[in-house]
Amino acid sequence: xxxxxxxxxxxxxxxxxxxxxxxxxxxxxxxxxxxxxxxxxxxxxxxxxxxxxxxxxxxxxxxxxxxxxxxxxxxxxxxxxxxxxxxxxxxxxxxxxxxxxxxxxxxxxxxxxxxxxxxxxxxxxxxxxxxxxxxxxxxxxxxxxxxxxxxxxxxxxxxxxxxxxxxxxxxxxxxxxxxxxxxxxxxxxxxxxxxxxxxxxxxxxxxxxxxxxxxxxxxxxxxxxxxxxxxxxxxxxxxxxxxxxxxxxxxxxxxxxxxxxxxxxxxxxxxxxxx
Amino acid sequence: xxxxxxxxxxxxxxxxxxxxxxxxxxxxxxxxxxxxxxxxxxxxxxxxxxxxxxxxxxxxxxxxxxxxxxxxxxxxxxxxxxxxxxxxxxxxxxxxxxxxxxxxxxxxxxxxxxxxxxxxxxxxxxxxxxxxxxxxxxxxxxxxxxxxxxxxxxxxxxxxxxxxxxxxxxxxxxxxxxxxxxxxxxxxxxxxxxxxxxxxxxxxxxxxxxxxxxxxxxxxxxxxxxxxxxxxxxxxxxxxxxxxxxxxxxxxxxxxxxxxxxxxxxxxxxxxxxxxxxxxxxxxxxxxxxxxxxxxxxxxxxxxxxxxxxxxxxxxxxxxxxxxxxxxxxxxxxxxxxxxxxxxxxxxxxxxxxxxxxxxxxxxxxxxxxxxxxxxxxxxxxxxxxxxxxxxxxxxxxxxxxxxxxxxxxxxxxxxxxxxxxxxxxxxxxxxxxxx
Numbered sequence: 001x002x003x004x005x006x007x008x009x010x011x012x013x014x015x016x017x018x019x020x021x022x023x024x025x026x027x028x029x030x031x032x033x034x035x036x037x038x039x040x041x042x043x044x045x046x047x048x049x050x051x052x053x054x055x056x057x058x059x060x061x062x063x064x065x066x067x068x069x070x071x072x073x074x075x076x077x078x079x080x081x082x083x084x085x086x087x088x089x090x091x092x093x094x095x096x097x098x099x100x101x102x103x104x105x106x107x108x109x110x111x112x113x114x115x116x117x118x119x120x121x122x123x124x125x126x127x128x129x130x131x132x133x134x135x136x137x138x139x140x141x142x143x144x145x146x147x148x149x150x151x152x153x154x155x156x157x158x159x160x161x162x163x164x165x166x167x168x169x170x171x172x173x174x175x176x177x178x179x180x181x182x183x184x185x186x187x188x189x190x191x192x193x194x195x196x197x198x199x200x201x202x203x204x205x206x207x208x209x210x211x212x213x214x215x216x217x218x219x220x221x222x223x224x225x226x227x228x229x230x231x232x233x234x235x236x237x238x239x240x241x242x243x244x245x246x247x248x249x250x251x252x253x254x255x256x257x258x259x260x261x262x263x264x265x266x267x268x269x270x271x272x273x274x275x
Numbered sequence: 276x277x278x279x280x281x282x283x284x285x286x287x288x289x290x291x292x293x294x295x296x297x298x299x300x301x302x303x304x305x306x307x308x309x310x311x312x313x314x315x316x317x318x319x320x321x322x323x324x325x326x327x328x329x330x331x332x333x334x335x336x337x338x339x340x341x342x343x344x345x346x347x348x349x350x351x352x353x354x355x356x357x358x359x360x361x362x363x364x365x366x367x368x369x370x371x372x373x374x375x376x377x378x379x380x381x382x383x384x385x386x387x388x389x390x391x392x393x394x395x396x397x398x399x400x401x402x403x404x405x406x407x408x409x410x411x412x413x414x415x416x417x418x419x420x421x422x423x424x425x426x427x428x429x430x431x432x433x434x435x436x437x438x439x440x441x442x443x444x445x446x447x448x449x450x451x452x453x454x455x456x457x458x459x460x461x462x463x464x465x466x467x468x469x470x471x472x473x474x475x476x477x478x479x480x481x482x483x484x485x486x487x488x489x490x491x492x493x494x495x496x497x498x499x500x501x502x503x504x505x506x507x508x509x510x511x512x513x514x515x516x517x518x519x520x521x522x523x524x525x526x527x528x529x530x531x532x533x534x535x536x537x538x539x540x541x542x543x544x545x546x547x548x549x550x551x552x553x554x555x556x557x558x559x560x561x562x563x564x565x566x567x568x569x570x571x572x573x574x575x576x577x578x579x580x581x582x583x584x585x586x587x588x589x590x591x592x593x594x595x596x597x598x599x600x601x602x603x604x605x606x607x608x609x610x611x612x613x614x615x616x617x618x619x620x621x622x623x624x625x626x627x628x629x630x631x632x633x634x635x636x637x638x639x640x641x642x643x644x645x646x647x648x649x650x651x652x653x654x655x656x657x658x659x660x661x662x663x664x665x666x667x668x669x670x671x672x673x674x675x676x677x678x679x680x681x682x683x684x685x686x687x688x689x690x691x692x693x694x695x696x697x698x699x700x701x702x703x704x705x706x707x708x709x710x711x
């Protein structure tokens with residue numbers, strides 16, 4: 001079921017790349033249209049899956065990845081339509097396509113762990129996924145900023161210079177994405193703690209719930225992520241870490257998230273493996 | 276109907292002659308009206324830019340068109356023929372299309388790829404069209420040229436990259452700050468480049484422009500010219516603290532802006548773009564090492580321009596390919612248009628045969644009910660239509676004029692179209708006369 005959005009995303013990715021190289025406006029519009037259809041198909045898929053399990057579309061990692069991709073696509077579309085800058089697509093789409101492969105290859109199992117049937121849990125996961133989508137955008141914006149910064153600072157105005165947006169736009173967008181992401185990350189973590197405490201009271205013998213502590217790699221990763229972005233926000237306000245430094249921090253933050261979200265989730269963590 | 280073009284440009288005429296032949300300063304509409312009154316000018320447009328004056332005509336007689344165009348220029352500008360005739364160039368038919376498409380694409384401009392010329396081509400068409408001096412052929416040609424100009428602009432990088440110091444500086448500022456609205460500019464020292472650059476920045480909507488100079492009068496003069504405010508030389512560091520863009524152009528022999536000074540007054544994190552056009556340089560090179568400071572001196576900007584120039588040059592071939600492609604398509608359209616009288620005559624001939632046969636059978640058909648008679652009429656009409664579809668398409672798509680003449684001739688003989696054609700033309704001209 002996740003295949004159709006994947007195909008549309010891949011097609012959009014190709015169109016964004018051609019648009020980036022040749023800068024034909026029609027190709028740019030085609031790319032956006034394909035991505036819009038991809039997001040629409042994806043909305044439908046997620047809607048169907050929610051109906052199927054009645055409550056929660058985010059309880060398995062594959063479904064969570066799929067929801068994350070969907071949120072990232074919507075956030076990116078929002079960014080593109082508000083700034084009228086398409087150049088970012090060429091950086092975001094590879095992330096979207098690569099991650100969407102996961103739910104296609106490992107279709108998520110239907111989740112029936114009753115522990116997860118809680119509104120708190122739903123808020124926890126959705127907030128974190130939205131935060132991650134914002135951070136993904138911030139990371140791509142940061143990467144783009146560094147490329148553009150290098151061209152201008154080194155006075156070599158080449159291929160990228162003409163194609164990438166201005167430093168100011170990239171910096172402001174990065175700041176917004178980090179702020180939104182940080183807010184949702186905070187909400188997600190706090191709600192997660194509250195929910196774990198509640199759930200532990202209800203079913204004290206659940207091994208997952210017992211494993212929830214700062215020793216758990218996944219939880220530790222989330223705390224590190226929170227610390228990195230909190231520092232990024234603090235440094236911008238007080239130390240004047242704008243521009244390249246802010247860009248660098250948001251790229252680092254997203255690298256940690258990706259690591260935490262995928263390999264840690266599949267192989268290492270003991271606390272977030274509800275069956 | 277043929278296309279004809281006569282003109283002078285920066286490639287054929289010296290600047291003083293071009294100035295005397297300029298139409299843009301006066302009333303372009305009056306000029307094109309005067310041109311349209313000439314007998315050979317069925318359709319006329321006058322295109323005038325800083326580097327060219329060109330007369331576009333659609334006419335049945337190219338030789339007469341040339342004479343008329345020369346007469347018109349001589350009459351309008353009060354110049355003897357021999358003052359300008361040695362400098363003119365002329366084109367006919369597809370060469371006219373090629374020339375106009377190259378002009379609209381910016382390929383024929385002094386600075387290749389400059390964007391203003393397309394607007395001027397549009398203005399020329401507008402002026403002629405408002406005074407009803409254009410017709411189907413020139414209208415098609417000019418609309419086609421707008422599309423070519425747009426295509427070259429979007430599909431190639433011909434017009435990209437600034438090719439003057441002040442444009443390059445503004446382009447860079449836009450890549451750093453995005454929109455320049457509300458940005459604060461500080462100009463230190465006055466000179467031609469700083470004046471031009473300040474004017475460009477102003478036209479991009481920057482907010483405050485502060486100008487300082489060791490000679491207060493110079494600062495005031497520049498401030499008046501660009502709508503800025505003069506700041507005493509002693510307060511330049513205060514102005515630097517809040518500036519986004521700094522332009523330095525003093526005649527000082529030692530740097531007037533050092534790294535220490537900049538570090539001291541700047542709030543960290545705010546980007547600062549410094550354009551140093553002074554020689555010797557006004558700004559210590561190490562200022563460029565500060566994290567959010569972008570320092571460009573005159574050599575840096577010069578190399579940006581050279582890079583842009585060579586990139587534009589690399590795009591010329593692609594633009595020429597687009598032009599050639601569009602000229603071929605335009606010529607094909609024009610040829611298909613030339614086939615129209617033959618096609619019309621052929622259709623009328625076939626229809627005449629059909630009608631005479633139906634008339635001949637009228638006696639036998641009267642016995643039929645009205646629906647059946649209508650059916651017979653319909654069927655015969657469809658047969659004629661179907662027989663003619665393929666020949667019509669083929670005639671419109673003939674590859675060159677020679678083949679077209681041969682085919683037209685053959686059809687004329689095979690179907691005795693000559694009488695038919697002249698009748699059609701008579702009717703058309705009567706129609707035109709009636710409308711006028």
